[in-house]
Amino acid sequence: MLRASLLLAVAVSGLAPGSADSRPRDREQDAAFRATQDGSFVPLRQIEARIVPQMRGFTYLGPELDPSAGRYRLKFMRGPQVVWIDVDARTGQVLGKSGF
Template identity: 50%
Template sequence: MPRLMSMVVRFLVLGLLAVSGNAQALPDQVLRDHQAARTARAEGRILPMREIERRVLPQMRGAQYLGFDYDPDRGIYTLKFLRDGAVIWVDVDARTGQVTGRSR
């Protein structure tokens, strides 16, 4: 289910960007970020996303997990959740698995 939600969120974002004329920039950046994450994981520089999810999801009881993004420049995974109509972002250090920030 989390992958489906992630795909839905990305589809909606892409649709909004298409309307605004910026649709090509996001897919290229998303592909680069995902490739950077795969490379960093293969080289052992960051934890697998499944390990990050295993650590963070139990802390977010009552929230729906929407998916994640990876910022290779900062080495941060951002996990997105929905609770009571509000989006919550949780930043996690990809190397250590420690939560570094949280909105709301």
């Protein structure tokens, strides 16, 4: 009985809402990869190498990509303060900052 319950729990856990949440992120990563490969976007690592050191005192939480807008949004945090840096993925130029 215990074994059957464990098998059922494992089978049902694959249907948890968290598994569906990764799909948009996967599409985002695929779009970024394709655009970087064809030269449309500046590689994210290049952008991070330039922006992250300028944000001394902040913890870098990671990027988001809006492929249709061609924009990366880099997220930083210091204490309760959250800051976003919007960067043009095509040129690598900073478009704006919010949260300061």
